[in-house]
Amino acid sequence: MFSFLLWCLLLFFCWPLALLALVLYPVVWLLILPFRIVGIAVDGVLEFIKAIILLPARVLRGRGLTAD
Numbered sequence: 001m002f003s004f005l006l007w008c009l010l011l012f013f014c015w016p017l018a019l020l021a022l023v024l025y026p027v028v029w030l031l032i033l034p035f036r037i038v039g040i041a042v043d044g045v046l047e048f049i050k051a052i053i054l055l056p057a058r059v060l061r062g063r064g065l066t067a068d
Contacts, residue, residue: 011018 007018007021010021
C-alpha cells in the first residue's frame with residue numbers, strides 16, 4: 001500500500017517518470033527472474049550440504065536425557 005502511495009505521488013509530481021517506471025517494472029522483473037531461480041537453487045544445495053555435514057553430530061547427540 002505504501003509503495004502505491006509513493007507511486008501516486010510520483011505520478012502527481014513527475015508523470016513521465018511514473019509512466020516509465022510502470023512500463024519498465026515488468027521488464028526488469030523478467031530480467032531478474034533467472035537470478036532469483038538460481039539463488040533459490042544455490043540456497044537449496046548449500047542447505048543440503050550443511051545437513052550432510054551436521055548429520056554425524058545430530059546422530060551422536062541422540063535424544064538426550066529427558067526428565068519424563
